[in-house]
Amino acid sequence: MAVYTDVPETELAEFLAAYDLGQLLSYKGIAEGVENSNFLLRTGGGTFILTLYEKRVNRDDLPFFLGLMQHLAEHGLSCPLPIQRKDGEALGELAGRPAAVFTFLEGMGARRPTASHCRAVGAAMARLHAIGDGFSMRRANALSIDDWRPLFESCPPKVDTVEEGLSNEIAGELSALERDWPRDLPSGVIHADLFTDNVFFLAGDLSGIIDFYFACNDLLAYDLAIGVCAWCFEADGSFNITKSQSLLRGYQSVRPLEPREIEAFPVLCRGASMRFLLTRLYDWLTVPDDSFVTKKDPKEYLRKLRFHAQVSGPAEYGFAIEGDPA
Amino acid sequence: MAVYTDVPETELAEFLAAYDLGQLLSYKGIAEGVENSNFLLRTGGGTFILTLYEKRVNRDDLPFFLGLMQHLAEHGLSCPLPIQRKDGEALGELAGRPAAVFTFLEGMGARRPTASHCRAVGAAMARLHAIGDGFSMRRANALSIDDWRPLFESCPPKVDTVEEGLSNEIAGELSALERDWPRDLPSGVIHADLFTDNVFFLAGDLSGIIDFYFACNDLLAYDLAIGVCAWCFEADGSFNITKSQSLLRGYQSVRPLEPREIEAFPVLCRGASMRFLLTRLYDWLTVPDDSFVTKKDPKEYLRKLRFHAQVSGPAEYGFAIEGDPA
Structure with missing residues (x-):
């Protein structure tokens, strides 16, 4: 609100x-x-x-x-x-x-997204990336991987009040991300915040995308990783591979990913989880409780981060293997 | 909000x-x-x-x-x-x-009401009273004079933290109101909360009235007194007799008041001020500061109460005297 x-x-x-x-x-x-x-x-x-x-x-x-x-x-x-x-x-x-x-824009956010919603969101994101290619202005991502460690270090020294050992866990993850982050993937204009309340549907069809105030230039597949984090987990924290597969297929129906983007997908998802974990953590620890801002639970993204950190490879997101008629 | x-x-x-x-x-x-x-x-x-x-x-x-x-x-x-x-x-x-x-309803509340707005509000209130006469259901006023003392006594014992001596002042005023309150004036359906945010205007004309959730059966002239309290004071607390005269003339252009209603008007205004002073005071002392409810300052109505308590007669509200071509 x-x-x-x-x-x-x-x-x-x-x-x-x-x-x-x-x-x-x-x-x-x-x-x-x-x-x-x-x-x-x-x-x-x-x-x-x-x-x-x-x-x-x-x-x-x-x-x-x-x-x-x-x-x-x-x-x-x-x-x-x-x-x-x-x-x-x-x-x-x-x-x-x-x-x-x-x-x-008419339409409403999907409060209980289905695989069909996810497919439409993937396709719309790919269209956004394709159309964005012709946009001449540029804006650096103010919450890119290079900003995560400074953001973490600016948190008040009470991170472990959220969960014991959280500081060490984040520090270790940041080091892994900084080591493994792909730097040479296709980049362009990304939405960077395509959460369920920013996509409207009408009678089951996607009717519009709103809230471009995090849009920037960054890796296209990182936007897709943000989308998978936002749309493909259930309320109980479990990962829904059917939804993920639908979102990825929707995307690739418009813009097929390069093999190196698919290869990097698990680490991009870890990064996407880290970015929202850190901003939520910072707000959690700094915004007064009596503020009008509703604070979002950082632990939701901590759980997502842990999921992505233990994934064995891109297949766990539902990427088609050779010969699969995706 | x-x-x-x-x-x-x-x-x-x-x-x-x-x-x-x-x-x-x-x-x-x-x-x-x-x-x-x-x-x-x-x-x-x-x-x-x-x-x-x-x-x-x-x-x-x-x-x-x-x-x-x-x-x-x-x-x-x-x-x-x-x-x-x-x-x-x-x-x-x-x-x-x-x-x-x-x-x-199209239209917007008048944030800086003029005498012209006040005249339109007076006329609309009189129409509401006239049309309400044909409405068959009844609802007792849950915030009538009989409810003020119990409401005052239910306030936490820290009334004087709002202003020193406030408890005694309210107790004295309540006694005066209970003694002087007119019981036999024309009654009917009243809005009972016709504040500036509940009246919409469009291009200077009154376009609608909203928020009937305090409507009830009570003295018609008491509704008018609430209106004068809500519309005819300036932000600095001063009473604007031009606006009051306009509101009263607007009302009487539809429903002329009886002499005994005019006679009772100062005490009705004291009562209207007491009613909003008490509900605001109660909320002020009981609603937690970190609630989403914006608490309104009870002192605004304390000042209005003091104004009405020192008025010498109905003429101070701009009521026309005999022969005045109102």
């Missing part, structure tokens, strides 16, 4: 005067997005999402995010399209914050 | 199957209402508000609230109309809670 900023109607009407959206009819703060304030906006021109960027988002990154959404939407990926103002800009200022208006 | 209950899509789709609203397209928790969980719902049939009643609302009162909204809407007052299910019922159950679907 996230509505941080109160927006007076007069300021909003003034902000909207720069757009061709007709008369302001209503706006309501919605419980969507964690980093920003979002409003459902209704005007004479239709229904839109208004986003105010709070301080956790770097202003310098906004042209990349908005440009990417525009590029993806214009090339056929269903995602929020930033509405251009009369002067051609997509970014304005409202209540002292950068702000933008987007098309509204 | 209030979204307390998470609603899985499958449960919502099942709930909506009892309605003729078409396919579920999307739903988003909105930051509206304090007592309940509200969602903006889009279906093939249009845009609606879905309300789940949380435990602060008594289930036995729901037929009164929903029946009243239906009665008012059908008689031309712009308020949310409960959508009937195929079986004719307005109330269903979702996620273990009573739940209902309402028409969506």
Whole structure:
């Protein structure tokens, strides 16, 4: 849930005067997005999402995010399209914050994803990677493998209160990841946060992808590893290879992976688990309990990390072996 | 802000199957209402508000609230109309809670009300009172004058931490109110919570009234006193007689007050201030600081109470004297 900023109607009407959206009819703060304030906006021109960027988002990154959404939407990926103002800009200022208006996407997150959802998500991610190839701007991943150790070291010295021995376990895993991380795989624009609440479905079909505020340039197969971590574990922590196979097949139906990407997949999954373990751990130990931010359990990703660390090879994710009619 | 209950899509789709609203397209928790969980719902049939009643609302009162909204809407007052299910019922159950679907009202609360807003609010309240006259159900006011002293006595014994001497001041005021309260004024259905966030405006015109979950049977002029308390004080605590006069004139343009209602108006305003002072005080002293409920400052209504207690007569609210062309 996230509505941080109160927006007076007069300021909003003034902000909207720069757009061709007709008369302001209503706006309501919605419980969507964690980093920003979002409003459902209704005007004479239709229904839109208004986003105010709070301080956790770097202003310098906004042209990349908005440009990417525009590029993806214009090339056929269903995602929020930033509405251009009369002067051609997509970014304005409202209540002292950068702000933008987007098309509204119908659909809902799949709270209990099936293998069919996973296949659709894999295919959409591959389309995102393919279309992203033509996007000219670049943004380094601020949470890449090079950032994990500094992030770990910035955690308050109470990591072991989460679980005894956790500090040592993370330090050992980081060393293994730094040693084994593949550096020469195909790279490009990745979503980097394609969790279940960021993919909408309508009547069983994928209707759109939202929340591009972690998008960056990094290894394409690492995005896929994040997807497998987010979509293919059950609530009880068990790994569902049927879902994983569906997600990977969906992806490869659009963009077949290279053998070296498949080979590296287990370590990419370990890395993806480490990245979310560390950000959740940091928030767990630093965000006050009475904050409005709902803190996510770091142990969920610790368990996923342990699963990926003991995997014997890519076949355990459901990758087709030679001759399998995938 | 209030979204307390998470609603899985499958449960919502099942709930909506009892309605003729078409396919579920999307739903988003909105930051509206304090007592309940509200969602903006889009279906093939249009845009609606879905309300789940949380435990602060008594289930036995729901037929009164929903029946009243239906009665008012059908008689031309712009308020949310409960959508009937195929079986004719307005109330269903979702996620273990009573739940209902309402028409969506365009418009926005006036964050900086003007005299013109106040006049429109007065007129709409009088229409509500007039239309409510034909509504057959009854609900006693659970926060009437008879409830104030028990509510005060149920506050934790730290009232004076809010302000020194506050206990004695409230006890004295309660005695005065119990002595002077008018018992024989015209009564009927009142909104009882017509604050600025419960009245929507569109292009300067009043477009609707929401949040009927304090509605009850009580003195009509007491509702007007609540309105004057809510709309006619400035942010610095000063009373704005221009706004008060506009609100009263708007009301009387539809339903002229009787002389005894005007005579009693100062004591009704003292009572209205006491009612909100006491509920805010109780919440202030009992709701934990880390709760998601935003606690409102009881002192705002203490200051209003003191204003009304020193008023010399109805003229100070801007009531027209004989011969004034109001």
